[in-house]
Amino acid sequence: MKPISYSNPKLDEVTVSTKPVFEGNIISLQIDTVKLPDGGTASREIVRHPGAVAVLAIHDDKIILVDQYRQAMGRCELEIPAGKLEKGEDPLEAAKRELQEETGYTCQQIRLLHSFYTSPGFADELIHLYVAEGLESGEAVPDEDEFLELYELTLQEALEAVKSGRISDAKTIMAVYAWKLQQLTGEFRI
Known part of the structure; x- marks a missing residue:
């Protein structure tokens, strides 16, 4: 949307x-x-900003996250796989690409959950948040300047990471709460 x-x-x-x-x-x-x-x-x-994609991916009842250093924050951050759109790139294809590049996972199904602006007071960055299902593991191939560690957390562990501040970016917090809502209602929605 x-x-x-x-x-x-x-x-x-x-x-x-x-x-x-x-x-x-x-x-x-x-x-x-x-x-x-x-x-x-x-x-x-x-x-x-050219826009970005992010992927909420659940595998074996665990959310797929990457840990990486964020210079603007001056620390590492646990995040869902995400990345910027290349010029003219279809967001759906970009979401599949980012999931595979950063985590090695591919998916059988992927759908748009929601699109949202990150900071409309000063930026036009629009993030398209996708839900990926039917995951299959593979080899990650991050960008040359990306250094990542893969994490898989249960819902309770992810909620604790939000509470402690280990997860503090909006897209990942939104994804964790969308997953929690899915556990309560049986469907992914925001």
Whole structure:
């Protein structure tokens, strides 16, 4: 499910100008001058991101996670397999690719659970969260600059990891709670 486009004439801001500030390999930064609903103007710092995918994968009643160092956080983080979309890449294919690259697992079925923005106050990154089922193990082939350790946690262990802060990123917390909801209702949903 892709987020809907919604407009409210009483709140909408109109872009007057855009000033590019930085163009990196993954993100770009721009400063927009916007006209406010009351006629005034303001500056908005915007991070542009190509979008990403994340995969909630359960195997033998355990969630598949990867542990990796996150420079922005200054520490390691347990996360569901995830990665950015390549230009023009179909999110479904990217989800399959990331699952296999980071964990070695392939899946018989995969479906979109939900799409969500990570930080809409300053970034346009849209993550597509998939559920993968019918997993088969294989050989992981992470990117050249990715160093990962595979973890498989029970639901209780994953909930404890959230509680302790070992899992602290939004996509993984959302996945853990979607799994918990599935255990209660019999279906994956958000």
